Amino acid sequence: xxxxxxxxxxxxxxxxxxxxxxxxxxxxxxxxxxxxxxxxxxxxxxxxxxxxxxxxxxxxxxxxxxxxxxxxxxxxxxxxxxxxxxxxxxxxxxxxxxxxxxxxxxxxxxxxxxxxxxxxxxxxxxxxxxxxxxxxxxxxxxxxxxxxxxxxxxxxxxxxxxxxxxxxxxxxxxxxxxxxxxxxxxxxxxxxxxxxxxxxxxxxxxxxxxxxxxxxxxxxxxxxx
Amino acid sequence: xxxxxxxxxxxxxxxxxxxxxxxxxxxxxxxxxxxxxxxxxxxxxxxxxxxxxxxxxxxxxxxxxxxxxxxxxxxxxxxxxxxxxxxxxxxxxxxxxxxxxxxxxxxxxxxxxxxxxxxxxxxxxxxxxxxxxxxxxxxxxxxxxxxxxxxxxxxxxxxxxxxxxxxxxxxxxxxxxxxxxxxxxxxxxxxxxxxxxxxxxxxxxxxxxxxxxxxxxxxxxxxxx
Numbered sequence: 248x249x250x251x252x253x254x255x256x257x258x259x260x261x262x263x264x265x266x267x268x269x270x271x272x273x274x275x276x277x278x279x280x281x282x283x284x285x286x287x288x289x290x291x292x293x294x295x296x297x298x299x300x301x302x303x304x305x306x307x308x309x310x311x312x313x314x315x316x317x318x319x320x321x322x323x324x325x326x327x328x329x330x331x332x333x334x335x336x337x338x339x340x341x342x343x344x345x346x347x348x349x350x351x352x353x354x355x356x357x358x359x360x361x362x363x364x365x366x367x368x369x370x371x372x373x374x375x376x377x378x379x380x381x382x383x384x385x386x387x388x389x390x391x392x393x394x395x396x397x398x399x400x401x402x403x404x405x406x407x408x409x410x411x412x413x414x415x416x417x418x419x420x421x422x423x424x425x426x427x428x429x430x431x432x433x434x435x436x437x438x439x440x441x442x443x444x445x446x447x448x449x450x451x452x453x454x455x456x457x458x459x460x461x462x463x464x465x466x467x468x469x470x471x472x
Numbered sequence: 473x474x475x476x477x478x479x480x481x482x483x484x485x486x487x488x489x490x491x492x493x494x495x496x497x498x499x500x501x502x503x504x505x506x507x508x509x510x511x512x513x514x515x516x517x518x519x520x521x522x523x524x525x526x527x528x529x530x531x532x533x534x535x536x537x538x539x540x541x542x543x544x545x546x547x548x549x550x551x552x553x554x555x556x557x558x559x560x561x562x563x564x565x566x567x568x569x570x571x572x573x574x575x576x577x578x579x580x581x582x583x584x585x586x587x588x589x590x591x592x593x594x595x596x597x598x599x600x601x602x603x604x605x606x607x608x609x610x611x612x613x614x615x616x617x618x619x620x621x622x623x624x625x626x627x628x629x630x631x632x633x634x635x636x637x638x639x640x641x642x643x644x645x646x647x648x649x650x651x652x653x654x655x656x657x658x659x660x661x662x663x664x665x666x667x668x669x670x671x672x673x674x675x676x677x678x679x680x681x682x683x684x685x686x687x688x689x690x691x692x693x694x695x696x697x
Contacts, residue, residue, distance in 0.1 A: 298573065298607055312565045314572055321565040340537045340546040347539055348523065382523055 253278040254306040256292055258285055259449050260457055262406030263315040264303040268447045269402050270319040274326045316346055316403060323399075332399045342393065345386040346403030352379045353407055360422060361414045361458060364466045369418070376422050383407070384431040391434065397441065408435035409448050417459050478503040479531040481517055483510050484674050485682055487631030488540040489528040493672045494627050495544040499551045541571055541628060548624075557624045567618065570611040571628030577604045578632055585647060586639045586683060589691045594643070601647050608632070609656040616659065622666065633660035634673050642684050 255271070255278050257264035271278050283292050283302050295311035296304045305312045305321065312321045323331040332339050356379045359372035383404065386392055392400035411422050412435075425432045438444055448454075480496070480503050482489035496503050508517050508527050520536035521529045530537045530546065537546045548556040557564050581604045584597035608629065611617055617625035636647050637660075650657040663669055673679075 298569075298610065307562075310562055312562070312569075314569055317565050317568045317572065320568060321561055324561045324564065336546055336549045337532075337535055337537070339549065340542050343542045343545060344523075344537075344539055347542065385523065 251276070252306075252308050255280050256283050256295065256302050256304040256306070257281065258283055258302050260454060261302055262410055265406055265447050266315045266402050267303045267305060267318050267322075269405060269444055270322045270331060272443045272447065273329050273331060273397070273402075274322060275329070276322070276326055316350060319399065319402060331402065333393065339399075341386070341388075342399040345383070345392055345400035348379075348386070349383060349400065349404035349407065353383055353404065357407065357411055357414060357422065360418060360420075361462055362465060364462070364469045373418075373420055373422065377424075377427075380407070380411070380423055380431060381428055384428050384434075387430050387434060390437060397438075397444070401438065405438055405444055408438045409454075411435070412439075413451075413454050413458055416455060417462055476501070477531075477533050480505050481508050481520065481527050481529040481531070482506065483508055483527050485679060486527055487635055490631055490672050491540045491627050492528045492530060492543050492547075494630060494669055495547045495556060497668045497672065498554050498556060498622070498627075499547060500554070501547070501551055541575060544624065544627060556627065558618065564624075566611070566613075567624040570608070570617055570625035573604075573611070574608060574625065574629035574632065578608055578629065582632065582636055582639060582647065585643060585645075586687055587690060589687070589694045598643075598645055598647065602649075602652075605632070605636070605648055605656060606653055609653050609659075612655050612659060615662060622663075622669070626663065630663055630669055633663045634679075636660070637664075638676075638679050638683055641680060642687055 253271070253276055255264070255267060257268070257280055259282060268280070281291070283289060285302070288300055292302070292304065293300060295306060296302075296313045299313060301313075303313070303315055303318060305318045307321075307325070312318050319331060332342055353376070356372065356376040360369070360376045363369040363372040386400065388394050391397050392404065397405075415422055423431055423435060439448075478496070478501055480489070480492060482493070482505055484507060493505070506516070508514060510527070513525055517527070517529065518525060520531060521527075521538045524538060526538075528538070528540055528543060530543045532546075532550070537543050544556060557567055578601070581597065581601040585594070585601045588594040588597040611625065613619050616622050617629065622630075640647055648656055648660060664673075
């Protein structure tokens with residue numbers, strides 16, 4: 248059988264690209280990472296993800312797969328070793344439920360905590376982010392969402408610790424509190440120190456500067472209107 | 473082996489409940505349908521879906537599964553006959569991609585076309601709904617998203633024909649145009665006339681009256697502010 252050709256279109260500061268890289272590393276799959284300029288979208292990106300024109304896109308033997316959660320299901324089905332989803336249907340459903348929750352609920356609200364610059368709107372965003380993170384905590388089944396090892400929902404939510412800490416530092420407000428969310432706080436540490444996951448995360452200072460600049464731009468735009 | 477006990481918490485006018493019922497019918501699974509009063513949420517709903525407090529919830533031998541797309545994956549994995557997802561990983565990814573698109577993009581924008589009562593906002597919502605439906609059309613692989621038979625993405629998007637037609641009638645504006653979306657229009661008809669799918673859809677007049685009353689309430693609320 249010919250060797251698999253695996254390419255990943257990514258952007259260094261995209262948490263959704265991290266998710267896919269984690270899955271590839273857990274599986275031990277060799278891949279070529281191709282950084283995409285999102286301000287000047289390449290013909291390759293437009294060709295392989297004409298619907299969303301976004302990263303990540305996995306290209307396996309010339310065929311593209313888009314959407315991070317769809318990609319990790321694809322990876323898990325294509326390369327069987329080191330399974331990411333559990334075998335049991337009920338547990339698979341639970342993992343998919345929390346993965347979807349992390350993407351849809353935490354994704355939007357944590358990002359809003361960074362983007363809302365009006366005082367009142369920001370307070371609302373912070374409140375919502377905290378509530379959603381508190382709910383996310385309910386899904387923890389042990390050390391990880393996947394039980395004793397990192398699984399599907401851990402990868403789907405795996406961006407939360409790093410980016411929550413970055414956003415907390417920029418806005419000067421705690422979103423995840425050790426007192427109110429003790430289990431989630433421990434999970435944050437476990438994820439941030441996991442050998443595979445931490446290797447893929449962007450450098451702290453670079454991510455901080457990038458998002459700080461983004462927020463400052465929003466603040467100056469709001470001030471000038 | 474003891475007989476499976478399958479219950480479904482639903483609400484008659486929820487398109488996401490329809491999706492799950494279609495999957496159960498395709499599989500030939502017997503189930504007890506339990507109508508939930510969404511204005512006065514039952515302890516059963518709060519117990520089985522404490523995170524979202526929404527329908528549908530499938531309860532299989534006492535264990536709940538929530539989120540319509542997660543439920544149909546669960547059904548497809550638990551009862552193997554009459555598969556809903558294809559076998560090939562690439563085709564599975566494509567089906568999941570379009571299912572997600574239908575839920576996230578079409579769900580919100582088609583619903584907004586009903587809910588936005590301010591003229592300008594409604595025009596914007598209609599434009600967005602049309603664009604998203606046009607994109608949805610790109611995913612058609614033949615007669616259905618699943619090729620020659622109804623599959624995962626057909627079920628996930630299966631509410632679109634009925635509810636788009638209901639909303640078009642209420643707002644007096646066409647969203648899916650036979651000229652601009654010829655393939656999607658044919659798919660609409662195929663879905664609306666499918667023996668299994670049409671059996672589960674609510675009565676046209678009841679759904680029309682229900683949503684008309686909902687929109688009139690929004691209009692009178694907007695007028696009084």
